[in-house]
Amino acid sequence: MGVRAAGAMGLSPDAENDPPQKQLQLVVEVPKHARPGVTKLAVDVDEGSELHVLVPAEAVAGDRLRLTKMPDGPWTCVVLRSQPLYDVANRILQSPGDQCKLQLLVPANVKPGETKLQVTISADEQVQLAVPNYASPGDLIELHRADGEPWLAKFTRDRYTTSQDPQKGLAVMAELGKTSSEAGVDADALVDRLFTVAKEAGCFVSPKIKRGCAPPLNIPGLVAVEAIEEGEELIRVPSRFHLTPPTVETSAPALAAAVQACSMPAQRRGEALHAFFLARLLADAQERVVNAAGRSVLDGKWSATADQKKVWEAYADALLAEDFSYHPFRLAACKPEEMRENLSPSQEAEYFIDMAADLMSLHETMQRCEADAYAEDAEALPPLEAEMFLRARMCAQTRVFQTCVDTTLVPVADLLNHSPTLTPGVLWGWDAEAQAMIITAVRAHSPGEELLTTYGARSNMLVYRTYGFTLHPKNEPSFTYIIRPHLVRPVLKIFMDNEEARPLMLLETSHIDDSLCQILNQVTKKGRDATEFLRLLCARSRWAYDQDERIRPCLRALAKAREEQPGSHDWWSHMEEEHKDLVNQDVVRVIMSEYLCLTAHLEAVDYADEHRADSECLSGCQAWRKSLAKALGLLKTAGGFSLSTAKAESPK
Numbered sequence: 001m002g003v004r005a006a007g008a009m010g011l012s013p014d015a016e017n018d019p020p021q022k023q024l025q026l027v028v029e030v031p032k033h034a035r036p037g038v039t040k041l042a043v044d045v046d047e048g049s050e051l052h053v054l055v056p057a058e059a060v061a062g063d064r065l066r067l068t069k070m071p072d073g074p075w076t077c078v079v080l081r082s083q084p085l086y087d088v089a090n091r092i093l094q095s096p097g098d099q100c101k102l103q104l105l106v107p108a109n110v111k112p113g114e115t116k117l118q119v120t121i122s123a124d125e126q127v128q129l130a131v132p133n134y135a136s137p138g139d140l141i142e143l144h145r146a147d148g149e150p151w152l153a154k155f156t157r158d159r160y161t162t163s164q165d166p167q168k169g170l171a172v173m174a175e176l177g178k179t180s181s182e183a184g185v186d187a188d189a190l191v192d193r194l195f196t197v198a199k200e201a202g203c204f205v206s207p208k209i210k211r212g213c214a215p216p217l218n219i220p221g222l223v224a225v226e227a228i229e230e231g232e233e234l235i236r237v238p239s240r241f242h243l244t245p246p247t248v249e250t251s252a253p254a255l256a257a258a259v260q261a262c263s264m265p266a267q268r269r270g271e272a273l274h275a276f277f278l279a280r281l282l283a284d285a286q287e288r289v290v291n292a293a294g295r296s297v298l299d300g301k302w303s304a305t306a307d308q309k310k311v312w313e314a315y316a317d318a319l320l321a322e323d324f325s326y327h328p329f330r331l332a333a334c335k336p337e338e339m340r341e342n343l344s345p346s347q348e349a350e351y352f353i354d355m356a357a358d359l360m361s362l363h364e365t366m367q368r369c370e371a372d373a374y375a376e377d378a379e380a381l382p383p384l385e386a387e388m389f390l391r392a393r394m395c396a397q398t399r400v401f402q403t404c405v406d407t408t409l410v411p412v413a414d415l416l417n418h419s420p421t422l423t424p425g426v427l428w429g430w431d432a433e434a435q436a437m438i439i440t441a442v443r444a445h446s447p448g449e450e451l452l453t454t455y456g457a458r459s460n461m462l463v464y465r466t467y468g469f470t471l472h473p474k475n476e477p478s479f480t481y482i483i484r485p486h487l488v489r490p491v492l493k494i495f496m497d498n499e500e501a502r503p504l505m506l507l508e509t510s511h512i513d514d515s516l517c518q519i520l521n522q523v524t525k526k527g528r529d530a531t532e533f534l535r536l537l538c539a540r541s542r543w544a545y546d547q548d549e550r551i552r553p554c555l556r557a558l559a560k561a562r563e564e565q566p567g568s569h570d571w572w573s574h575m576e577e578e579h580k581d582l583v584n585q586d587v588v589r590v591i592m593s594e595y596l597c598l599t600a601h602l603e604a605v606d607y608a609d610e611h612r613a614d615s616e617c618l619s620g621c622q623a624w625r626k627s628l629a630k631a632l633g634l635l636k637t638a639g640g641f642s643l644s645t646a647k648a649e650s651p652k
């Protein structure tokens with residue numbers, strides 16, 4: 001079907017001035033919806049006569065076609081480009097043995113609907129391709145030709161499907177904490193009791209602290225009730241009261257043996273055993289606190305010293321109050337679609353939904369392990385509700401420390417909140433000699449002030465994943481993005497072998513993660529350009545964010561901040577008045593953390609290629625950028641790098 005383009009057509013100045021008998025020349029613009037290689041334009045060339053011009057395959061909307069006719073000669077057509085050609089000669093993968101099939105990727109910096117690619121097939125053959133407006137960076141392009149025919153291009157949009165929602169988890173997750181809240185459990189009183197019991201058992205809890213809320217967080221934590229001096233010890237909890245996978249093994253050896261025999265990765269076994277142990281303590285706590293029943297698993301199938309039993313039980317009682325209503329695992333399980341919509345274009349919702357489903361299946365596995373462990377016992381334990389297991393696992397996720405054991409729950413010490421400014425007033429430390437966890441004030445505190453510690457310098461994306469809160473973006477120490485292989489499938493297909501295992505790649509602006517180091521080395525070993533690979537991964541991943549309506553105000557604000565100061569990422573104070581609320585939303589902070597991580601990586605590869613000055617890159621991650629540039633340089637010159645060889649020299 002032809003498109004009448006008379007409105008866009010005109011006689012060129014040359015044509016107007018030339019004598020009519022000589023050369024006839026017209027210039028016509030390729031209309032917006034024309035399909036290059038398919039659409040025919042009907043062009044009025046003279047009164048009543050029409051020329052039908054096939055829009056050349058290499059043209060794109062906005063290009064102009066110069067149509068020329070010499071007297072007695074045919075019409076010829078030349079494409080006048082509105083965008084320069086983008087040479088993609090070095091990105092071709094020729095299918096072995098097939099001279100008529102080529103594969104390449106839409107490059108990182110193209111403008112779909114505008115950019116044209118020039119593909120060098122051989123020394124004397126080049127093909128030009130227009131990037132259609134539905135394409136995105138990293139899409140696969142297949143070039144194909146039959147004998148003697150011109151090359152045909154196919155742009156493939158890679159689609160993926162999301163995983164099944166955890167239907168079984170929904171109701172249980174929604175019920176978390178319901179029984180204890182309906183029973184009016186008084187969390188403050190239970191924490192006071194935990195302090196008393198812990199002190200009687202040999203822990204130290206300073207009389208200058210109590211559970212309470214204070215600005216700016218205004219959520220339950222630990223506050224000073226009297227003036228505290230710098231250097232004062234506030235809490236000391238000996239390791240015998242810590243709940244770790246090894247303490248659980250000692251306390252519940254039959255269960256630990258059953259878990260050991262179960263086909264689970266080693267890391268998961270410890271995690272599952274730990275959560276199941278706490279879950280049983282929580283189930284007993286619920287009976288005690290809500291139903292005033294005296295049941296205790298520690299008096300029956302499991303064992304503990306009298307002091308341990310008192311502390312662990314008081315600890316479980318105090319943990320009953322939390323309902324995790326804020327936590328993304330629970331939000332994802334209860335309303336997966338809403339979670340997806342809220343977090344889009346981030347893929348984090350899929351992670352949370354998977355985690356919720358995973359918790360449900362881990363609970364089933366653990367039930368089977370427990371049945372195996374105590375199959376010979378005459379007195380069976382009542383089945384452990386999924387609710388208790390989920391609560392226990394989430395307590396572990398949000399409260400564990402790393403002492404000499406990775407996953408350590410420390411009663412009392414885990415009541416400290418994370419400093420929203422990353423300037424802790426108290427710090428915890430593992431005293432290996434005393435085998436105790438010690439919390440000390442690192443500055444003086446006035447009465448009423450909250451004692452805040454640090455959970456580590458992590459990006460909003462990672463803090464949200466683990467704890468379910470975010471920091472104000474001005475206090476975010478670094479940015480994170482996780483590349484999911486299914487979203488960058490064509491890039492992996494071109495740069496790596498198909499059969500290869502496809503791990504997740506963690507991008508971090510505080511350091512180069514081992515997952516990225518490994519994959520960049522693999523790509524280089526295959527003789528491919530690791531810098532271009534990383535550029536394509538990031539451009540493809542960032543594409544969806546650039547197209548997203550909801551975060552557009554944040555991206556506008558970011559652009560404004562960078563106009564004023566190229567290294568700035570201060571999007572939060574450049575927001576238009578009507579969109580200011582976006583800055584306070586956890587999900588927006590997570591999305592922006594990912595966006596900035598991808599931007600920092602795209603800038604770092606340009607910096608490595610000397611296409612961008614350091615002063616034009618995001619500031620605040622300069623040392624990492626230098627390391628990454630060094631790593632990419634080593635891949636080119638030495639064929640590989642390790643995390644230690646990539647360390648940038650510190651500035652003199």
Ligand SMILES: C[S@@+](CC[C@H](N)C(=O)[O-])C[C@H]1O[C@@H](n2cnc3c(N)ncnc32)[C@H](O)[C@@H]1O
Nearest residue numbers: 220221398399414415416417418419420467469
């Ligand atoms: C180890 S607990 C801290 C004590 C807890 N607030 C309580 O009442 O028992 C960790 C949880 O506290 C909350 N939290 C800690 N620091 C926070 C912060 N800076 N902003 C918001 N929530 C925070 C989060 O819900 C997190 O999952």
